[in-house]
Amino acid sequence: MALRIISRHLLQKPAAWRYSTAAFPSSPQAKCQEYERPLMKTTVPGPKSQALKRELSAIQHSDAVKFFCDFSASRGNYLVDADGNRMIDLLTQISSIPLGYNHPALIEILQDPENMSTFVNRPALGILPPLDIVRLISESLLLVAPRGLRQVQTMACGACSNENAFKAVFFWYRNKQRGGSASHEDLESSMLNQMPGSPDLSILSFNGGFHGRTLGCLSCTHSKAIHKVDVPAFDWPIAPFPHLRYPLDEFTAENAHEESRCLEQVEEQIEAYSRRGRPVAGIVVEPIQAEGGDNHASPDFFRRLRGLATKHGCALICDEVQTGCGATGRFWAHEYWNLDSPPDVVTFSKKMLTGGFFFKDELRPDASYRIFNTWMGDPTKVLLLHAVLRVIREKHLLEGTQRAGVVLLRGLTQLQEQYSNLLSEARGQGTFCAVTVRDQKTCDNLLTSCLNKGVVLSGCGERSIRFRPALIFTEQHANIFLEIFDSVLAECK
CATH class of the missing domain: 3.40.640.10 (Type I PLP-dependent aspartate aminotransferase-like (Major domain))
Incomplete structure (x- = not known):
């Protein structure tokens, strides 16, 4: 039943959007060639990230920096770091990347010469x-x-x-x-x-x-x-x-x-x-x-x-x-x-x-x-949002988020039952999910182990892990994460 709950704005009927079709011209069908799975080359942070952090620390406080990112190499749900580690990202820059990395609809906005003035003149x-x-x-x-x-x-x-x-x-x-x-x-x-x-x-x-x-x-x-x-x-x-x-x-x-x-x-x-x-x-x-x-x-x-x-x-x-x-x-x-x-x-x-x-x-x-x-x-951000909303509508991403959220939350609930000594209180709406860990030390260890197996996550509250994937996160991505998380939990002492 949860799969049929749909947004008043985006999914019920076109009239709810209060738009003319001319407001959202179709974009070329360029596709983001997303990676298939995580691929780890070093522990995180790797040597390049560590060296960059030392340089940054000389000019500002940087203790909170986890690793440095190679955004040009990142694709869709996958974030690549300075050492070439490819990780599935369920944090997305603290819940702020709507369409994943290097989405073609956003790249198109920057490449359009008619938008040049918007980006040059703030x-x-x-x-x-x-x-x-x-x-x-x-x-x-x-x-x-x-x-x-x-x-x-x-x-x-x-x-x-x-x-x-x-x-x-x-x-x-x-x-x-x-x-x-x-x-x-x-x-x-x-x-x-x-x-x-x-x-x-x-x-x-x-x-x-x-x-x-x-x-x-x-x-x-x-x-x-x-x-x-x-x-x-x-x-x-x-x-x-x-x-x-x-x-x-x-x-x-x-x-x-x-x-x-x-x-x-x-x-x-x-x-x-x-x-x-x-x-x-x-x-x-x-x-x-x-x-x-x-x-x-x-x-x-x-x-x-x-x-x-x-x-x-x-x-x-x-x-x-x-x-x-x-x-x-x-x-x-x-x-x-x-x-x-x-x-x-x-x-x-x-x-x-x-x-x-x-x-x-x-x-x-x-x-x-x-x-x-x-x-x-900043008008440039509104311009990019214009493209984001078009993609949400055309690709039915809210429906996709609901489907992916069902798989993610069901999987977390099953892992909670399997590892009841570690996890409790699986909860969420859509992919906005979380699970509580038995104590803060275990929570930190799980986050570190996930990172080194190719999953970017974050804690919240006193001892919870939160999930904040992009709107292009699908059931397939949820299953990739759940497989890795299962292996991390199995190794937890």
Whole structure:
């Protein structure tokens, strides 16, 4: 049944796309010659990667670097490193490569002479946009706009998308409070970081959430201490995110109780901060807590959270930076919730190639320069997104993601049963999957062993392995991975 769940935007009927066929001209049928399997020549990192890391370390901190990539040799689902090791990539540059490596549709965009100006001249979009920017946005972002959200603002990355979404919410909330735009007193006091121009407002976030590493976003990020330590934080409320048992449909009663407990805490925090004179202007939440451990909640949880936001006059900000653009099998993960009223803001980046946020009309800024920076995104990324969306539609990649996700999750569940001393809590939507490992040391060892057998993966949360393949990941690729993972688990002591 899961295989038939299809995206409102991309797969139900052409009319849902709100496009003319001229908006997506057919591309030449060039094919990416993908490799058949991983091929390892050295352990990872190999000697060339190690030498490059020493050179990089001389000029910047590089302890987080795993290995250096040969992107020109990489193809489709396979990433090649500096030492010629060919690995199947289930991380995809932290969930940000939509069509795999060197996809011909994207190469074609760069090779088209008509696109030269877009790549050579990066405009300050807020004041001097290119003449074709309305067409570019209309034929890409607006085609996949979440239901009920007609406004969109491009940005450079996920963190600045969330940061500016918070600002838009604060502007909206203050305009509601005072019944109009900023007064002279507001303007003057803001220059001194004082009220009323610098209001004491807050954003409610959840334990385990990750929303970026800029200052405002860090106050809403609660996944790892290393992200936050030594950085001043706002006194903003933090609510518990449900800690559920998997699979969700086998533990409905106890999971519902846990979700109710968390929602009660949400409302208590909203009311408590209002009494303290620091009202909650917005609630930010991920459909699946990605960095925090791939933590899920039910559609009912999010529907009730939407109700609480409405009840208390807060904006609901849905952070789809990692879940957006089809990884869960629907274009937007929040489509699974079947909300009566959509989120007020939906932020995006990663697989969308451009950052930004969609928002309701009433959150539109009331003056110039309120949401502003030099670039406010990059038209080249919107141009590439245009091609990505065409391929998603023409190749039915959301349906493919659903099929591949069924194979991947079924395989993880079977391995969990076979290696119950090592794995538990296999979970996921589409190919946006994860499995919990018995302890952090074992998790790290499994990731290292997988890498040296030709699989690029990453951990998340305290001791989980997450899977973030490209949208071109198929059942065949899932089976290649599962075969290798089985051998790694068999060797684990």
